[in-house]
Amino acid sequence: xxxxxxxxxxxxxxxxxxxxxxxxxxxxxxxxxxxxxxxxxxxxxxxxxxxxxxxxxxxxxxxxxxxxxxxxxxxxxxxxxxxxxxxxxxxxxxxxxxxxxxxxxxxxxxxxxxxxxxxxxxxxxxxxxxxxxxxxxxxxxxxxxxxxxxxxxxxxxxxxxxxxxxxxxxxxxxxxxxxxxxxxxxxxxxxxxxxxxxxxxxxxxxxxxxxxxxxxxxxxxxxxxxxxxxxxxxxxxxxxxxxxxxxxxxxxxxxxxxxxxxxxxxxxxxxxxxxxxxxxxxxxxxxxxxxxxxxxxxxxxxxxxxxxxxxxxxxxxxxxxxxxxxxxxxxxxxxxx
Numbered sequence: 622x623x624x625x626x627x628x629x630x631x632x633x634x635x636x637x638x639x640x641x642x643x644x645x646x647x648x649x650x651x652x653x654x655x656x657x658x659x660x661x662x663x664x665x666x667x668x669x670x671x672x673x674x675x676x677x678x679x680x681x682x683x684x685x686x687x688x689x690x691x692x693x694x695x696x697x698x699x700x701x702x703x704x705x706x707x708x709x710x711x712x713x714x715x716x717x718x719x720x721x722x723x724x725x726x727x728x729x730x731x732x733x734x735x736x737x738x739x740x741x742x743x744x745x746x747x748x749x750x751x752x753x754x755x756x757x758x759x760x761x762x763x764x765x766x767x768x769x770x771x772x773x774x775x776x777x778x779x780x781x782x783x784x785x786x787x788x789x790x791x792x793x794x795x796x797x798x799x800x801x802x803x804x805x806x807x808x809x810x811x812x813x814x815x816x817x818x819x820x821x822x823x824x825x826x827x828x829x830x831x832x833x834x835x836x837x838x839x840x841x842x843x844x845x846x847x848x849x850x851x852x853x854x855x856x857x858x859x860x861x862x863x864x865x866x867x868x869x870x871x872x873x874x875x876x877x878x879x880x881x882x883x884x885x886x887x888x889x890x891x892x893x894x895x896x897x898x899x900x901x902x903x904x905x906x907x908x909x910x911x912x913x914x915x916x917x918x919x920x921x922x923x924x925x926x927x928x929x930x931x932x933x934x935x936x937x938x939x940x941x942x943x944x945x946x947x948x949x950x951x952x953x954x955x956x957x958x
Contacts, residue, residue, distance in 0.1 A: 644673055647715035648927070649845040664845055666928060672716040679717050686723040686853075696730060703857045706921040713926060719849040724856045732824050735862035738869040739820045755797040762794045822947055823908060827859040829943035830919070836942070837935060846927065854926060858919035861911035868907045916940055 642654045651663035653673075660667045672678050681687045683702065688695035702709045754761075769776050769786055776786065783789040795801035834851050916936060923932035 647673065648847060648850060650847065651845075666715070668714075668716065672714050678714075681713060681717050684713065684717070685727050686720045687717070689723070696727065699727070699857070700860060700863060703860060703918065706858070706918040707925065709857070710922050710925040715850055715926065719847075719853050721849050721852060724849075724852055728827060728856050728860070728862075731860055731863035731866065734866040735823065735869070736821065738866040741870075751797075751803075754802070758794060758797055762790050765790060765793060820904075822951060823862050823865055823911075825950065826861075826912075826943065826947065827855050829946050830859060830939050831855045833939035833942035833946075834935070837939060850927060854919060854922040858922050859915040861908070861915055864911060865904070865907060869904060912940075 642652075644653045645651060646653055646661040646663060646666060647668065648666045649661060649664040651661050653661065656662070659670055683695055683698040685692075685695045685699040766786070769779060769789070779786060779789045783792060791801070795804075831852060834855070835848065920932050920936045923929040923936060929935060
């Protein structure tokens with residue numbers, strides 16, 4: 622193979638006898654030795670001999686999979702390059718080896734960023750509320766006890782319901798760092814399990830789409846396509862969590878800054894835009910736009926990278942199946958109530 626490197630032209634067709642014995646179809650792994658036409662008889666993939674026989678073409682200039690020596694730079698360039706799907710997928714071909722571990726790491730970075738952006742503000746508010754409750758524990762118990770002693774009728778109702786005033790005080794003001802105290806903090810924060818699950822729903826989305834695409838593969842002529850190539854298409858097309866993390870993170874910071882200024886002055890138009898209700902709709906709109914963009918990008922990947930027949934129908938059906946699966950997953954917190 623090394624003797625052919627640098628001499629292979631893009632449209633050159635080697636003789637059957639000159640084809641290296643170990644050359645394989647990059648999509649399905651079928652041995653192409655003795656093949657004169659640049660088309661795999663197993664999966665139908667049309668390739669360029671130069672991509673398979675020239676080692677210099679097997680390393681992408683900046684792809685995250687191929688450059689572990691500069692993780693940050695390759696991640697940023699890959700994230701930005703995928704925003705131009707036609708250019709990105711035309712410059713990436715299946716003969717360039719796929720590394721599933723690097724793909725999983727690429728997804729994990731964006732997933733962690735989004736998780737922190739969603740959970741971070743809630744966790745910060747919860748910790749601050751817990752600290753405040755711990756500081757005011759004795760004072761609040763004293764005030765509540767004074768209200769109970771002030772009314773005999775109120776005291777009688779409390780004793781009838783809780784058994785004693787002390788039980789009522791422990792229920793209303795549980796001791797810090799106990800299970801009841803933590804449960805009270807969560808209840809005060811109005812944390813809804815369904816809302817948290819919905820906010821984190823973009824995390825499993827790429828994997829649901831991947832499973833749906835693999836199911837479709839089984840019943841189609843390209844069933845022998847290696848899973849790593851489908852994974853590559855999904856990960857680089859549905860990396861919406863990075864952009865969602867940016868929107869949620871910036872929005873949370875702006876929201877809290879405006880709340881701080883609203884304490885000492887009138888609410889600005891930015892504070893009104895990033896109010897609690899509007900901020901939720903901003904995140905929802907961003908998720909919808911990211912889903913539409915990822916659908917288009919995945920369609921381009923299937924058309925130019927995998928050269929898949931009917932890529933639009935395949936991607937839309939996969940998204941439909943993934944959406945049904947996601948709805949069922951989101952219904953689990955409701956069953957647990």
